[in-house]
Each structure stands twice: as structure tokens, then as C-alpha cells.
Amino acid sequence: MTRTGEGRDARAVGRSVPRVDGAEKVTGRAAYVTDCVVPGMLHAALLRSPLPHARIRRIDAGRAATHPGVSAVVTGADLVQMPGLDPYFGPAFQDQAILAIDKVRFVGDPVAAVAAATREAAREAAQLIEVEYEELSAVLDVQAALRAGAPLVHERLRPSQAFADLMGIEAERQTNVCYHFKLRRGDVERAFAEAAHVFEDTYTSPAAQHAPLEPHVTVAWVTEGGLLHVTSSTQSPSYVRLSLARIFGLPLSKVRVTVPYLGGGYGAKTYDKLEPVTALLALRTRRPVKLQLTREEEFVTIHKHAVTTRIRTGVAADGRLLAREVAVYWDSGAYADIAPRVVHKSGYTAAGPYAIPNVKIDSYCVYTNRPPAGAFRGFGVPQVVWAYESQTDAIATRLGLDPVAYRRAHLLREGDLFATGTPMRSLAVIECLDAVAREIEWGSGLAGSSPPAPEVREAGVPRRVLRGKGVAVGIKAALAPSISGATVMLNADGSASVLSSTVEMGQGSDTLLAQIVAEALGVRVPDVQVVHPDTAVTPYDTITAATRSTFHMGNAVLQAAARVREQLFAIASDRLEVDPDLLRARDGRVFVAEAEDRGLTIPEVFGAAFQAAGTTLVGEAVYQTSAIPTDHETGQSERVTVMWFVGASAAEVEVDLETGQVRVLRFATAADVGRPINPHHCRQQILGSAVTSIGQTLFECLHFEGGQLTNGSFLDYMIAGYRDVPPIITPIIVERAHPEGPYGAKGVGETGALSVAAAIGNAVHAALGVRLRDLPLTPERVLQAMREREPARAARRGQVERGPG
């Protein structure tokens, strides 16, 4: 394997340099928003709706307003009277009021906000607000929401126009479907008629929590010149600035959004969350205000979509996939947040990365009276992969074909057309599949089966377990079009600063951007300082999400650095009397390519240009990707994205036949990362995605009763812990340089999450011969499925059973 980073000029890129923020974080010195204290700061609390759907008749905030320590109480009724204020926000539809205005739409919907001297006083005051509700009938799940004549969660909708890819969306009138994505390719009905086998199943994936270590938190205050300063735990500072400017009728220059380190985001902290209400309180009180959610509030703020996927596939006698029809229903909760984009981006991949000439996809974004759902690592793709990769496995198994070989035969290859009609480029999906299959020693024995489990003995009695292996692949497209701007500043001493709105949320972006600049300018990684997002100085960036930062911000920073280098070389070429094209930069020097000792140090170059110390050279760039919007009726687009990212997972599981518990013994997950800028970070991202997804596959699930979340705290909601990590887990980097990526890199933030659930589900099937279609694969579900399918086996007790093969 060749690798960028091992050439002569390459020093910083392609190497696993240590994290630039590592020491600060492990020693507890790194500052997060929660550490932010502004003199004179008030604390805010929210009163939330106890009902899933109700009209607000009357609010009496009298007792709260006079509670000791309280500075302000605001309700929806106050919002409509504030001149110049547009109280509605949302990235796709402006459907969410800062505080509920006419009605509440989920249990937890903010109804009133209090600012007080202490957090405790604010919370107590909030409890003193009296609200009279008129309860309305609610739609508590997608089925209820889709029924004819169902109560409407929103009577009217206003698109937001904040993002190019969402410009065209329009809600279906008088239904709870706020967006319907359609894809039509070929003639599905005819193909089904010709198919030798037709498979039709429904798969579900539940609502799950992001569970970032740091809950949402925002501090807002007004400074000199009427500047609204908001420091917030957000993954999208540029968008938040835009949104606040619009809500409060301010010029963009008068809104300053800063983001220090983020304590984990996973998509939960995208778009507006606490910023509008906190800014409102700050403007109201003219005091700094801090709002920080409790963990319980975090649970009703945003979650991963619950999804139901109906998938039907027509297969020829030889196994060719002739047609696939997919209907995906997304429970988006009470407010759309970014759901329409999730429904679109995941919707068009719902048939999978396979060569299928006839495809029909309908993907529905549905409002219900549940807490809002939004972006979650993988952006809806893991939910559709669960469906199509489980079914693809079922097809292979039914036809008696090896699931790996079957996939290999039908996966898309370079140049093939995707379901959207887009030609595939730079797509190492087969390599990923091969890598994970090899890693778990696929193919020793029957398809998908493990060698017989070694006898597990317990108290002298063999424990009844079965083992199996499974694989799955997944594909996601990078968000396009999207934009990243960056400024690179080289200092006279050879150190550099990067101004970028990419949020360091643990993924390692500070280190990555420093590596790119260090590489381009020939300076040391530790001497590159990445300035954290501050919309007063860092340029626009679409968002830190969607696996886009390495590619987009990486390119922007690379181009900005190249502009600095041009200036540096122009000065040096005068001095050295040599063509700038012959110059190189490395180790803090500029020198002639063929005569390395002919050169200048960076301070010498600066000295030649400026007669002052501490000067700077500045380069700027905006990197923008383009895409052709999918056709409204057919979902077709020649260029739906700039970059596909693909991955594969393989699992070997052991199922306890008495309890139904699934243990993942071995797990491998591979991601096509283009070329890794920092291989170690890539592996960590792949590993992190995998572990999170294992928890979601095996046990994570938000339970609701009558619209009320019943396990909304860490006492009852478990995420994967250290002991849930499989004993053998291998992250694998698959390299294939992307022609447009910085140094050939793609991103890797979500790739490892796409195919985990399906690989485990397929392994469970290989072990038991039972296919589970509903996540999570709790022991209870597995046991139940075994009992339903094979009552005879369940009846045979106390007997050793073995895996097939």
C-alpha cells in the first residue's frame, strides 16, 4: 500500500501524531461551556409541558415573578408581543417557537422560562407557574399520525430557507407528513412480476439517546455596542448565528457565537437548541444568562429517529437483484429539526449499495406528539442499513449462497449507477467487506456459521450456547452542497494560527487541521494553533457533522495555507533568485528543491519582507462542494454528492439459549477513509462508532407510555460501557485516495456506525436460524423469537446444542 505522508515533503500528514488537546483534556484543564462564568450571570430554568398535546388556555406567572431571586419570567404569550422578534425557528421548517405559543406538542415542550440569581431559584420559580391546558387528542406514534383524520401536530408550516439542499421542501398539506422523499427508477412492478423470489419484510429501529457526556448548555450576554454574545455547546456555530440574527432582527455582525471544546455531540448539538431562549432571557434582563439542561431534560431534547422500514425485493433465480421497493417511516416527533434532511439523505440510500435496475423508495418524515428526533451519528443511515442488510442476508441464506460472496457479486463498482442515477466514484466497499470477513475468519465452515462453540462448562454442565457470524455493509453520502471557510495565518517565527468554525468535539479536528497546515507550510504540528469557533472572526462553516469536516474544512485550510505558501515563496524567490515553483517548505525552512541547503528560514523570509517583528502572512479560502438536487418526482440526480463513504462490519456472536442474551465475541469494522491524515484518530473514530452502535443494537431503546418517556435517565437507560466492549474488536482502515480530498482524505466520523446492527443481527441469525426484525436485540426479544420459531427446540431442555457446521 502506498501512502501519502511517506514522501519526502510529507511530515505531518499520514502520521498518528498525538492529539494537540490530549494533555489538556486528560488533566481536566480543558474549558467547556459549562465552565463559563460571566460576572453578574443569572441562571435559567424551563417549565415544560406535562401533556403530549394541548392548547394553552392561560398561564399565570405571578407567583414565579415575585419568587426571591427571580429577574424575569417569559412565556409564549410574551413572545408574540415583542416587537421585531420572530419567535419561530428550525433548520428545515420554522415550526418551533422559543416557548410554546398556542399549544404544546410533546411531554417536555418548553412552556415558560425563568431567569434568576441561582439555578435553584430559577427551578423553584418555574414550578410556581400555573398553566391551564385544554388537552387535545395526540398522535403518539407514526401509525396514529398517518391515519386519515388524525389530529394535526402542526396546522401550518413555514420552510426555513437556511440551507441550499432544503430550499425546495414543502410539507404535504393537512397531514402529519412534513416531507416525503420519492425515488423512482426503472419499472419496479414489472420486475417483481418477473422475479423468481420476492422477499417482503418490515424492520424497526427504536428511538435512542445521544447521551453526550456534556448536556446542552448556553450562556448569552449583551456586550458593548449591542453585540449579542452567545457561547454554546453547538456543532453549528455559523447556523446559530444566522438563526439568532433572524429571530432578533440583528445584523449578522451583531451576533457573536463562540464554541470552546464540546463535550461530545453525536448530532445532538446541531442547529438551534437552547440558544434562542437563552439569548431572549439575556436581552430581556440585560444580564448574562446561563441555561444548562439536566440529564433528564437532555433525554427529551433530541434523540435518534425511531424508524419503520418496509422493504420488498425481487430476485432472479440466479440471485440477481431485480427490484427493490422501500417505504421508510421516520418518527420525527413534535418539531422537524433537521429530520427532512435525514429523511432525504438516508432515504435515497435505502436500497443499499447494490446493482438494482428497478428501485422505488418512499421516505416519509412524520410529525408525532413525541420529543423531537434529529441527527444522530450516521444520520438515519444505520436504520435503513438495518433493514436492507438484514434482508440481503435473508436472500443469500434462502438461496443457499454465502452472504459474503453474494454481496460481493452484487455490490456496486466504480462507475456503476446508484439508485439516484449517480455514477459511483471512489468507493472501496468490496475491500471493506473483504477486510472484515478476513478478520473474523469468515468461511471456515458453512456460510455465516462459526466452528462449533468450544464447550462452555458451568458447574460441570455444558451451557447451552450457539455461535454465528454475520457481515453487513453500509453506504452514506456526504452532505452536499456545503461550505467551509478558513483563514490561515503564518507568524514570523514559523508558528501558525488557523481560524476555522469546525468544532472540536472529541473527534480530533484540532489535530487534523494542524497537521494539514503543518504539512502545507513545513512547520511543526504543536506550533499550529487552531482558533476555536468564534463567528466574530472565524469564517462560515455549514456544520461540524455529517463526516464532512476533514473533506471540506480540510480542503479550505489546505487552500488557505497554500495561499500563504505562495506569498512566502514569492518573497523567498526574490531573495534566492529562483523560480517559486522550485521552492519547497519543510522543517521551518523554504529551500530550493534540488539544492536543499540553498534556502531561508521562515523568520528570514519574513525579515526580507517586513522591517518589523511579529508580522503575519494571511491566506483565506472558501471550499464549496456542489450537487445537483434530486428530482422531486424521481429522486434522480447525476451528482447527488461529492463523496460516498462506505464501510463494513463483521461480528461473531454467542447466544445463550436459556436467557437469549447475545454476546459479541469478535467484532471487526472497516471504513473507507480515503487516505488517513491521522491513522490512529481514524481507528478511534471507527472504534467509537462501533461501541456506541453495539449498545444501540443490543439494548438501547427509549420507552414511551402515552407520550411520556419512561426511561429518561441513566438509572434506567443504559449505554454501552467498558464491559460491553467485545473482547476482540478491530477497527480497520481501508485506503483509497479520493481525488478531491485533502491529501486524498475522506471523513470517518460516521462510517463505523453504519453497518453494526445488521452485522450483529445477521450473526444472530447464523447462530439460531431465527431472524429478528426489531431492534434492540434484547435477551427477551431473542428468547421470545426462539420460542416462537422453534417451540420444539425450546422444549428440549438440558441438552447440549451446537452451531451448524
Next chain:
Amino acid sequence: MRPFKLLDPRSLDEACQMLDRYGEDVKLMSGGTAILILLRQRVFSKPYFINLKAVPGLDGIRDEPGTGLRIGALATLRAVETSPIVRQRAPLITETFRLVANVRVRNSGTLGGNLSHGDYRLDPPAPLLVLGAKAVAVSSRGRNTYELKEFFRGLFETALQPDEILTEVVVPDAPPKAGTAYFKYTSLSETDWPCLGVAALVTPSDGGGTCGELRVAVTSVAERPMLLEHLGPLARGKRLTERLLEELGDAAAERVDPIADARGSEWYKKEMVRVFVRRAVREAARRAGLAAG
């Protein structure tokens, strides 16, 4: 969380007087791991708490020949877990306490707080029930000893009176040659609260080969931890065959009335009672030197 005042008694007597004086307005606090969650969730609040950690001498662990282990109520779960005396006298306790929560909770949470809390999802009650432990409580009225099997009354309900302080747990020596085992089963994350826990104690009969005494306790499944006393007679004098283990599992399942929660339905928990009673008894028997089957 509402502000409260933490009272620091210097002696057990003073703590008892505080309970009498503040009555409804006060509650005991040991490690605070259970209480603080309830306070934070505003499930309840009190203006005063008595900080039992201020009272010296309530956290001792010692072996009293003829009586058994005496474990102070204020001993942390971690102290009990790592105590060499406990490991020697009652390895079942060591085995169980290692599995409680995580090391941070075990470092703060106390044995007294655990038992007095009366939560249904606790591990420690099961081993203490099969070992026939007693709980000693003190009030200004005097001293009271409860059999642990009569101590747990219902959800968050114990036999303790409002003015009583649990001071000590007395664990008699296990019968000679007894084998013991505890199985904690988690159905979600491995580090979760138990979905259920089963403790078993088996002694070989005098002649060997068959079961002498059998004691089984289940916890975390129904409203309160239970000693399943009807199982002993079913096994006495018999070989612990797989068939008998199954009968024991079924008999246990019949007696429990599971609480359905995020960790399992009623049906599932009953099934798991069957499975884990079998596994625990089988393992205890093995440790008692009784061959299974």
C-alpha cells in the same frame, strides 16, 4: 435540588435524639448515593438530614466467634467487598458485593443505606438472606433485632421504624461444608442494575452425594428480595439432578410476582428466575463438592 441542612451527630445517642426532635422533617443519610438522586429528581425533599458518617464507630467489620460476622451499617460496600475477614468467613458476600454498581458507587454507598433503602433492585439482600443475616436497629426506645427475611416489606418499605437507625448486620457462619453462589444477571448493559439476582447455599447431606440443606434467595425481580423457603424441602436428601434443578427453578418461578420494567417483562423475569435458580443451585452444589447430575 432544594437546599437542606446536614446535621452532624457526634454519637449514636445524639443521632437518635435528632430523629426524635426533627421527626417528619429529617431523614438519615449515609453514603447519600440513593438519596441524592431522589433529591435531585425532586421525588422528595427534607429540610434536614442526619449525616451518619459523622458518628464514629459504625463502620467496623469484625468476626465474633460464636456469633458470626458483625458488619457496621456504615461500612461502605467497597470496604465489605475488600475485607479479608469477610472473604474468609463469607466469600458469598465478597462475590456479590464486587458486582454491585461500579466502584465509585461502592466507595460511597454503605451496607446500611443499601438495605434500608428498600429498593427492589439490589444485590446485597440475596446473599445476606441465604446466610440468615440479622439487622440490628437502635432508637431512643432501645435496641431491636430483625431477621433479614422479615426486614423487607415492600417497595421502598422495610421493617425499620421512623425513629430507628440500622447500626449493624450480623451474619452467622454458614453451615460447615456449605457451597454458596450468587448470580447477578443484567439484561441491558453489563454494568446495569440487576435484572435479577439469585443466591444459593447448598450443604451436602451427612452421607454425602445428596443435598442436605438448600437455601435460595431471589432479588431485584419482585417488590422485595425473598428467601424462597419452600425450595429447601424439595431438595433435602435428594441428588441434585438436572431434573431436580428444573423442578426447583419452576417452583421458584411460581412463587415470585415479577415487576415488569425496562429490564424485562413479567414473563421474561419469571423465565430468568427458572434459569438462574438452576444455575445458582448447580454452582453452589458444585462448590459444596456435590456432583451435578
